Amino acid sequence: MKTGQATSLDRIRAVARRDWAVRRSYQFDLAFRMVGLLSSVATFFFISKLVGDAPALEDVRYFEFALIGLLVINGATVAMHSLKGAIAQERADGTLEMILSKPVPLWTVLTGSLVVPTLFYLAEVVLMLSFAVVLGSRFPLGGLLVAMPLLILTLVAFAIMGLFAVAFIVLTKRGEPITFVILQGTTLLAGAVFPAALLPAGLEVLARFIPAFYGLNGLRAAMLEGAGLFDVIDEIAILCLFIVVLAPVALWVLNRALRIARVAGTLGSY
């Protein structure tokens, strides 16, 4: 490679720097988001008082149970909306065609589009957990360390499902069912705010096809019960399997959607 040539990392950094500069220019948005998060945590704190010691949760308080569900739902929202939102925004701004006319692999642009939202999300996780500690929650330090890879793998799985949403958006311009289905599935079936064991038997089986189910189980085991890395190895392996299987399919579907738009001449229309 010649000196002065961009590496893939340069391209990812350039997209992240651009996003950071744009996001910094909307400071009120950031402040309101922080207030909204703390408000959500507080809401679950008071619901937890209402729920009390629910038998279905065994020895776990509902507040911490729901807090982890909230972290995963927020992560799913960030991962799925970041990619879809990036493509929709670029198209509305007219910059999508400019980017696609440059000699840059699309995956670097998409990966770059995840960097700033993911960093903000991780900062939000720290803020939410800190607020929970202020409200009386305690998390084992070792469990938090084990939670990190689980959280990252869960985010990656959601981001890959987000590629299917991007493919839809490339074709339909607005409105796609993937994000709705995944987020509703995570909330209702995967056990984000109540244990999946409460679901009827058929639905509980369906939950096992949602990566968030494994992410939530692993995160709760690590953060609430202090499980070690080997205790959650099954969850880690299944999340990796989801990623390895879904990633090539999602990329193929996205490339196919781009090809259809290139033939139809609808790449830049919105």
Add this chain to the structure above:
Amino acid sequence: MNSESHEPRDLILEVHQISKHYLPPPPWLRPLVRSAADEPVTALSDVSFHVAPGEVVGLVGPNGAGKTTLIKILTTLLEPSEGWATIGGSDVTEQAAEARRHLGVVLADDRGLYWRLTGQQNLEFFGVLSGLSMQAAAERATDLIHKVGLAERDKRVFGYSTGMRARLSLAIAQLGEPHLLVLDEPTRSLDPAASQEVLSMLRGFADDGGAVLLSSHRIAELVDVCDLLVVLTGGTVRFVGQPHELASDTSQQARALLALLSEPRA
């Protein structure tokens, strides 16, 4: 395209019998894909011409002639139905990534800029996407800011005048040191003085060994700056030649070109 079917020679751009038919999507895709056409529409038919280094080529035609369709094909954003085009010897469909390395683009309007970023930030971002490292992109951005005379590089683009945005778009197009600039109506919103400056820059780019394909409705400007004119009407090439082939002096050339565009097709 069979790569052995033509020789790149010294040509920067070669367009060979390009046709584009917009077809309505197949029934199973219609709920998903929006299409402007319910019936098949032929936007381009059998378009051929070429551009050599040092040339400024004007693409002229009335609204709906197929100019933007052709520009989108050449900038790898749209696939032709038939025919092929190469930029620097690379096919725009089958070797799109390679073709893009030779290409600088200014799309219609100034929507291809990030309005919340400064001019410098826009240049650095697109510089990396054009293949430059972060440091090389920053250095190239500084050079180009001086070259196109872009004052207030640290001002956000939404505060720029139309002329400044045109200069910035032109600078972005040159970031990757392309061999060919393709511009879709770059002077459309500019006053005559700003327009003349942009055209002088394009002339300078060609004089330095690059090539320019320029779409415009401003006929007087085209006959003044272009070495070659490609006239499109109804998706077909009506005329390819030097302005002096139309008439001897520039005012008559403009009039002859206008007459050509107004004539009903036989």
